[in-house]
Amino acid sequence: MTRAAPSCPICGQPVNQTFRPFCSRRCADVDLGRWFSEDYRVPTAEPAPPTEQEN
Structure with a gap:
């Protein structure tokens, strides 16, 4: 089984190991x-800010 050469996520060109x-x-x-x-x-799952009723 052969692996496909990885491609750059920005432009799709083959990856250079120096800049991988x-x-x-x-x-x-x-x-x-x-x-x-x-x-x-x-x-992220940020909690809702507290209301005055919760204080």
């Missing part, structure tokens, strides 16, 4: 920029 899981420094920087601009978010 990306193909280049550019794609790694694009991904980092998306985290900084909050394009990616980790879902």
Whole structure:
């Protein structure tokens, strides 16, 4: 059984082991920029704020 070569999640090009899981420094920087601009978010279950009746 052969494995398919992994592809860059940003552009789809073959992965370069130096920048894994990306193909280049550019794609790694694009991904980092998306985290900084909050394009990616980790879902959380935040509790609702307390109401005055609960105090």
